[in-house]
Amino acid sequence: MADAPAKQEPLLTPVVDDDATPYWEYAAQGELRVQECATCGEPRFPPRPCCPHCASFTTTWRRTSGRGRVWSYVVPHPPLLPAYAARAPYPVVLVELTDAPRVRLVGNLVARAGAALDSVPLERVRIGARVQAVFADQGGVVVPQWILERP
Amino acid sequence: MASLKDATAIVGIGQTPFAKQLPESEKALACRAILSALDDAGIAPAEVDAFASYTMEETDEVEVAKAVGAGDVTFFSKVGYGGGGSCATVGHLAAAVATGQASVGVAWRSRKRGSGPRPWRNTAVQLPTPAQWTRPFGLLRPADEIAMLTRRYLHEYGATRDHLFNVALACRNRANQNPAAIMYERPLTRDMYMTSRWISEPLCLFDNCLETDGALACVVVSAERARDCRRVPVYVHSVAQGLPAQHHGMVNYWNDDPLSGPAWTAARQLWKQSDVAPEDVDVAQIYDAFTALIPLSLEGYGFCARGEGGAFTEGGALEIGGRLPLNTAGGGLSEAYVHGFNLITEGVKQLRGTSTAQVPDAATCLVTAGEGVPTSALLLRTT
Numbered sequence: 363m364a365d366a367p368a369k370q371e372p373l374l375t376p377v378v379d380d381d382a383t384p385y386w387e388y389a390a391q392g393e394l395r396v397q398e399c400a401t402c403g404e405p406r407f408p409p410r411p412c413c414p415h416c417a418s419f420t421t422t423w424r425r426t427s428g429r430g431r432v433w434s435y436v437v438p439h440p441p442l443l444p445a446y447a448a449r450a451p452y453p454v455v456l457v458e459l460t461d462a463p464r465v466r467l468v469g470n471l472v473a474r475a476g477a478a479l480d481s482v483p484l485e486r487v488r489i490g491a492r493v494q495a496v497f498a499d500q501g502g503v504v505v506p507q508w509i510l511e512r513p
Numbered sequence: 514m515a516s517l518k519d520a521t522a523i524v525g526i527g528q529t530p531f532a533k534q535l536p537e538s539e540k541a542l543a544c545r546a547i548l549s550a551l552d553d554a555g556i557a558p559a560e561v562d563a564f565a566s567y568t569m570e571e572t573d574e575v576e577v578a579k580a581v582g583a584g585d586v587t588f589f590s591k592v593g594y595g596g597g598g599s600c601a602t603v604g605h606l607a608a609a610v611a612t613g614q615a616s617v618g619v620a621w622r623s624r625k626r627g628s629g630p631r632p633w634r635n636t637a638v639q640l641p642t643p644a645q646w647t648r649p650f651g652l653l654r655p656a657d658e659i660a661m662l663t664r665r666y667l668h669e670y671g672a673t674r675d676h677l678f679n680v681a682l683a684c685r686n687r688a689n690q691n692p693a694a695i696m697y698e699r700p701l702t703r704d705m706y707m708t709s710r711w712i713s714e715p716l717c718l719f720d721n722c723l724e725t726d727g728a729l730a731c732v733v734v735s736a737e738r739a740r741d742c743r744r745v746p747v748y749v750h751s752v753a754q755g756l757p758a759q760h761h762g763m764v765n766y767w768n769d770d771p772l773s774g775p776a777w778t779a780a781r782q783l784w785k786q787s788d789v790a791p792e793d794v795d796v797a798q799i800y801d802a803f804t805a806l807i808p809l810s811l812e813g814y815g816f817c818a819r820g821e822g823g824a825f826t827e828g829g830a831l832e833i834g835g836r837l838p839l840n841t842a843g844g845g846l847s848e849a850y851v852h853g854f855n856l857i858t859e860g861v862k863q864l865r866g867t868s869t870a871q872v873p874d875a876a877t878c879l880v881t882a883g884e885g886v887p888t889s890a891l892l893l894r895t896t
Contacts, residue, residue, distance in 0.1 A: 374636060376645035407767050408646055414759065433766075434665035437714035438657050443636065446651045451711070454652045456661055456766055466766045468647045468661075479651060489668050500649060 373445045373479075375501040381409040384423050390504040394495045395423040396465050407465040428495030428506075430457040433466050435487050452479035453487045457508055472496075472507045486510065518786060519896055520611040522739035522746035523603065525554025525732035526858040531695055531849035534628035535726040542728035543572040543623035544580045550730040551581075555743035556617055563588035563615030563733075565602040567852060569595055572623055588615040592754075594762070596800060596845075596883030597775065599853035600891040604752035606733040616734065622854040623728035631724075643764045656721055656803065658763040659885055660713040663805040666772055667715060672808060672823025674715065678706045680804040680839070681719045681846055683831035688843025691869040695723050696847040720804040722845035729854040731861065747864045750877075751787040751892040755779030763885050775888040776813025776881065783890050784815065791815040794892075795875040796863050797837050798856035801844040806884045811837075814879060814890070833870055841870040856880050857891065864895045 378386050381397075388395040397409040401418035412419045435455040440447045452470070459465045473481035475496035492511040497504050527549025529535065529542045537545075551558055561583040564574045574589045588609040592598030599622070606618030633654040652658060666672060685701040688694035701719065709718040739746035755778035759768040784790065791814060799810045808822025816837060817825045831839035842848045842859040849855050860878040862868040868875075882889040 373651075374649045376649050378645055382645060408643060408761075434661050434668070436652070436657050436660040436664060437711070438651055438653065438660075439711040439713065441631075442651070442653055443634065446653060449651075451714070452651060454650050454657065454661070456665075464767060464769060466771075468650050468652050468764070468766070470650050489665070503649075505649060 371444050372501045374443070375503045376505065381411060385409060386503060388423060389497060389506055392497045394426050394428045394506055396426060396459070396462050398422050398424045405462045405465060426459055426461040429460040430493055431460070432456070432487070432489055432491045432493060433458040434489060437484060446479070449479040451484065453482065453484060455487065455493070455508060457493055467506065469506055469508050472509060473513070474509060475507060482510070515611070516786065517607050517611050517749065517752060518788070519748045519750055519894070520736055521607040521733050522736055522748045523731050523861050523893070524734055524739050524742040524744055524746055525550040525552070525556065526730070526861050527551070527553055528729040528855070528858060529727050531693060531725050531727040531851070532627060533695070533724065533726065535625065539623045539625050539728070540572045540576055540580065543577055543621055546623065546728035546730040547577065547581050547619055547621050550619065550732050553744065554732040556732060556734070558582040559584045560617045561619050562586050563606055563609050563618035565590045565592070565605045565618060565620045567591060567595065567598045567602065567622060568593040569852070570622060577621070588618070592889070594883070594886040594888070596802060596852040597886035597888040599800070599857060599882040599889065600752065600880055601754050601882065601889035603731065603733060603749060603857060603891055604754065604889060607749045607752055610733055610735050616738070618733040619730055620733065621728065621730035622852050624851055625726040626850065627724045627726040643761060647764055654713070655763055656716055657713045659803045659805060660716045662765070662771060662885070663803070664715050666805065666809065669772070670820035670823065674707070676808060676823035676826050677720055677804040678703055679826035679831060680801065680807040681706060684801060684840045684844040684846040686832060687841045687870045688847035691842045691848060694843040694848040695725060696843060716803060716805070722802045722850040723847070725849040725851055727849050727851050729851055729858050731857060745865050745895060747861045748894050748896050749891060750894040751783050752890070753779045753782035753786070754887070754889045755782065756887040760887065762887070765885065772809065774809060774813065774884050775886065776810045776884045779888050779890045780814045783892055787892055789877055789892070793877050794837065794879045795877050796841060796872040797839055797879045798841070798844070798860045799839060799879070799881045800853045800856065800883045801840055801846045802850065802883060804846065807839065810881055810884045813884065814881065833872060838872050841868050841872065853882050860891070860893045864893055
């Protein structure tokens with residue numbers, strides 16, 4: 363807590379819970395997978411222990427195409443945590459997956475995998491824009507990011 | 514089946530001053546608000562045998578009960594989800610009193626959010642669900658989370674920033690009539706609103722609530738006891754909590770309709786138990802951490818149809834003399850942001866006829882808790 367304010371703080375990394383561990387393991391392999399009930403086939407997000415439709419505890423992780431459309435987005439301005447304030451204003455998008463429409467992932471729209479939060483001009487961001495998942499390391503955890511299908 | 518309808522009443526309210534920074538501790542502020550509410554009711558602290566507050570409340574029952582001199586306490590309850598718990602504190606006391614678990618209940622909220630830390634700055638305590646899905650990507654603050662739903666709402670239903678301004682303006686106009694409000698002497702104009710800095714687009718500075726130090730409390734007793742109290746009883750006509758199926762809190766992004774929040778669930782239960790309908794409501798105190806929660810709540814509580822919440826705010830509808838006078842002490846946007854407890858006390862003042870922006874002959878008031886999180890609501894009436 364009382365550490366010297368030495369270097370720039372990094373972006374936050376996901377604090378992974380038990381149910382979501384496979385999601386992040388697949389992301390590390392460059393795959394976007396969603397949890398699905400092995401009994402009734404219903405996808406669910408965020409991951410959880412059992413199926414809200416049929417109460418089955420058996421799950422699979424279905425690979426998706428990683429394609430989606432921007433359902434909504436925001437542009438945060440300071441005050442923010444330092445690493446984010448340094449890149450503000452930046453877009454945060456909510457992407458509805460083409461393969462599982464109720465699964466909407468919060469993420470960053472970037473010019474290319476690993477590019478900065480503010481690498482896409484804000485005027486390029488709009489609801490309905492088609493996007494594709496790419497993957498990049500964020501503080502030791504691989505996270506999905508999004509690039510425009512038609513930049 | 515037993516009913517809570519008009520079985521209990523709010524007979525005392527109390528509050529401290531509101532400010533960006535108050536010198537006293539949250540505990541001291543809580544005690545002042547509670548003792549003030551008991552004095553207002555004309556009930557001795559030793560008679561208090563029930564307490565209710567929020568899980569986010571830092572002053573606990575043990576500390577508060579012994580400080581104010583409560584008697585033996587036989588009911589105590591705390592409700593979760595931040596501002597979503599405000600009306601439920603009164604609801605829990607009403608249920609306890611109506612079923613004989615206790616006879617004099619005190620609900621309170623004391624918070625130094627004005628001078629204290631902003632909760633979202635804490636990176637050490639991150640709830641894994643849902644924070645792992647949002648915070649790493651820079652969706653850090655409640656304002657960001659609600660802005661995401663706001664953008665979609667504006668896109669889907671054609672509401673505009675002018676509609677959000679109508680909300681901010683109505684609250685500010687009422688605060689300008691209320692000497693206790695933080696924004697008492699600070700008028701708002703459309704130009705100020707449209708040129709203010711962004712917090713999280715599409716939400717600007719004036720779409721966001723205040724950051725306030727302050728405390729409030731109220732006293733709940735049975736309807737029978739209420740008739741012998743010092744003030745006009747304000748009856749708890751109907752009360753409801755709401756956690757919808759497949760709801761995800763403030764990041765309600767993962768179901769069929771993210772824009773239909775807990776208000777819809779609470780409203781169904783609230784009206785089902787009530788003798789009145791939305792068109793009978795004289796004045797409303799609707800939770801306003803962000804302006805966008807008002808059009809959503811107007812739809813959820815049945816004042817207009819899906820998608821009409823923006824248009825509802827037009828033509829001065831939320832002003833005194835309008836279709837539904839809103840947040841008549843200034844609300845969280847312009848009086849004080851104390852997790853919505855000031856909306857409860859203002860509801861009581863309206864029905865007593867003592868508001869600084871009194872709606873003539875107000876007899877029915879809706880009070881709501883935070884929309885976008887598991888919520889609660891109260892329908893208050895004079896009978």
